[in-house]
Amino acid sequence: MNREESLYDKNLTCLYCGHKFKSKQVLSRKAIVSKKDEDMCHYYEGENPYFYDAFVCPNCGFAFTSSFKKLNKIAMEELEDKYLNKIEIPQNLGGPRDIKQAEKSYKLALLCGTITKQKDLALAQICLRIAWLNRYQENKEEENRFLENALKLYTKAYETENLDANPANRDLILYLIGELNGRLGNIEETRKWFSIIIGNRQSDKAILNLTRERWLDYKYEQAT
Template identity: 45%
Template sequence: MLLYKKKEVKNLDNILYEKQVTCLYCNLPFKTTKVKQSKLIVKHKDHDFCTHYEGEINPYFYDVNVCPHCGYAFLGNTPELRNSEKEILRKNYIERLNKINLCGPRNMEDAITSYKLALIFSTLLEEQYLMTASLCLRLSWLYRFQNNPQEEERFLANALNAYLSVYEFEDLNHLAMGKATLFYLLAELNGRLKKYEETRKWFSRLFAEKNAEPRVVKMARERWYDYKEQIKEIGI
């Protein structure tokens, strides 16, 4: 695996920078590459919130921090680890992990590796349903960029299952993403997987939410219209 591939990409200095991060597992600091958000130009957004950008730098490649000291991989919004959680990670994975350095510029292979590492850790800590869902969804996006529909669909299904766990086990009234957005994603992911009855169910729940954000309701109504047209075409 390539560690630093600066010569492969043009004008990296204009858009990439180093940020110091402290590992949530070993508490050691390290520098890792990030993207200057102000330099990004949005091309378009997919209905499951995947953003496509102009140029050759993909900011999703750099969302996961991978500690070069211990190998722990985590998103920037990952909560602090309790000692009991660190022990679970140590026994089940950290001690057997072959450490890699992903702190420099990344290619698609590096990005997928970083997300899969973070997903392993998130899955081991069984209560991190929302984190697991987010990682699976972003992995599906990476495979979309790679034009790999089989793997994209696999991780969309994994994301759907994780978001269903969020619905079942999380306190929806204190959910950071909001209940309406969760319902929207459950509808959208089911739709992408051609589970149209489930899509109908989750959009109906969203429309029944009295306190749903108007922008989410508008987005959902437009998307439900799209799916109704798809359903008509295939004669369900």
């Protein structure tokens, strides 16, 4: 299948310089899931939508995701000082991407997001994606490094941001904190975080079921 047939152009406006540009996205009907890991990492036949969720402005080099908030003056100055004045602007990231280009786009977005103080949740999502891209490449060390970063950011977000406006999303974050701890070998932490979901009558039903099943896996793994 021609790669271009699975992709379309998304119109974007750079949050820093206002430049209008296009970046590829995968058509939802062409995104075919072949399997899913317990931390929600999907595997796709054909084009992978994860490759395309970080956008890099070809005019100034600023990289961002759809979760980024507007930049204030301080953030812009910090960005100029620590990033824009130092980089060579990548020109080849708006078209079809390979896994290395995808990883590069996310790493630039992580850098820009850290400098401009984006929300912990936005940064956590980027770290989790970078971990998954490394999982696809069987690079366990980098995968774990970014899982740890994602875990720290999700935990901080849970502890410092009010996530109650969207209970399903809050419960998903709780689940991910438990699951990422489990993947990194901190089973006691998994128990602690999963029990928050299991102990709350208001928990999202789908996530509650997932959590119960997953906890059985961990118990079984520990027993064998």
